[in-house]
Amino acid sequence: MGDLLTSRADVRDIYSGFAGEADDGPRALRPGPAASARLPVQDGAGYWDVMRLYDYLLVCVADSSYNDHYTLPIRSPEDLVSLRFVAAGGIGLHDAGPNAVRVEKGYASVLTLPAGGDYDLHIHGRERLASLTLHLHAGHLARVMGMEPDELPRALRDIDRPGQGFHHLGMRLTHGMQAAVRDIVNASFQGSLRQRYLEAKVMEMLCLLVDSVETSEQGERLAPALRRSERDSLYEARDILIAEFAEPPTIDTLARRVGLNRTKLQRGFKEVFGTTIFDFCLARRMDLARELLAGGGLTISEIAETVGYEHATNFTAAFRRRFNSLPKDYRRG
Template identity: 35%
Template sequence: MNSKNREYFNSQLKVSVQGHGRALLQPLQCDEDGLTVVAAGPYGNLVFREILCEDYTLLHNTYSCREDMTVSYSVPGPFLGFHFAVRNDINYTTPGLPGGVIFRNQYNMFYLPEMESTRTFRGEQEYESFIIHFTPAYLKRWEEPFPLLSAFLDSLGSTPAQINRANMSATPEMMAIIQHILQCTYTGKIRRMFLQAKVLELLMLALQNITPEGNFVRPLRRHSDIERIEEARQYLVANLEEPCTLDELAQKVGINVFKLKVGFKQVYGTTVFALLTEERMQRAIHLLRDTDKLVVEVSEAVGYKNLPNFTSAFKRRFGFTPSAVKQGQ
């Protein structure tokens, strides 16, 4: 193990699952880059992967749940870094912090004198988180361009803290960088250079996304509200050809318009309109490539009554026209 990554190692990880006791962690892979361990039982499969770098440790955790479960885990020593919810919403309880939910595509920076936390998961679902555990010395390099980071680091002591009082929505660019990191196939020095560049890019974007006031709308906490947001998305996807207004959508799922807009941003990291447009474009390119429908028929099938509007939106999204797809270009 690289001694410079002293605070968080899978070899020190202790995990217990409520109702099943201490989870037995079995090494799945161990190499110069780090360690992957797995725990399996009637509750499902837990996989904890770490990638060791010079100034930080990357942690990629996946939870495949067969049943509702509460997972508690601890690692000796302090934790300082970002936590991103990559797949599904993660309910968490951490001593000394408010706790709550990190919705999918949300993140925050945490400091924990002792790495202890409890996560609650629903059965028959999969969860995924991405964590960057920094050394304080590395973050201090970036204090000057980011005064909020400097103030946060100066405030750290013996109590847990988070850089923003509410979890923040990661941009699509940030989530794409995480996927680039997780899917990296380089080896040796090139791999280290690639990870160094990507982590720095992600850090810069994440810090730029933090506002001085931290005046973020309080996240949805009731599970029923989250279910209504999910129901609203499902309705949009099922009715692309006949899109409704925000007021109509809110009425259909039994939620007010304000909570609908805020909830979409928190749960999906985007607006209702942006998600609707992306779903339309993905359906459109599928119909153009895999069916005999004419361009005008595809336009109507995804809710565009005006063909020029559809063509403009399609070209803006993909960089080429619907006609070019039909012509096999």
């Protein structure tokens, strides 16, 4: 697997054993310090912990903040399943095509990354990121839990199969998931004791995930599996919103333009992209606003108008809610 975080040799050692075929033998912890590394954030504060618990399971714990927007190119040389649980901040990921996912505070994402894919990972600057990310070889989610594949809920079983292409399932963190992420981020264990602790907490998190998805399916709160034509329509809707985010169409208008009913559009958009249509447009507005503020060529009123706000005061309030900073302070920083 490519180096997700840095070019440092110690991290390459961790990832080198993660690429290629996973051992078919019984689960065993990777021994010793060569299986883990703590990476201090160079342009900001905090750290990333990277640990290879098994040949087919890589764990990344982040408690960090960057001074500026951070973009990291990553590669998936084989089919991978990435699970992200975000307790603070947000993480975005997109490829060179139409596929994009944004995981905000209080949400989880289960994402299949097809073999050979190149992606950009995006982390907002000037806000704390607290998250847990698990990377598994596709087809090993049930294995790491000691289950048979057909024991997984349908939605997870479908994602965990190799050869699925880019596939995404988003959901809110349950209270148990949020508590588990906070426990992991705040834990002070070191060395082999930290490995044992992470193994237990990762298993807890996976159990909470399976239980949440299973409960949703039993309660019929997850939409039925999307047909290919419906998924194509959702990507078309996403592309329309990218082009028209400053003045987005209404839900009903967007639904008519892509040939879906209102309910299918809203539920399907959340399932595929892990966010609501409103939050998707807001994120696009705020990301562009930060870029324009950093560029320094426009006044705050002009930036507000560019990203779709008639009044600069409304823009300032929205910017502050999202980034805990006023636009003028962000520009000075």
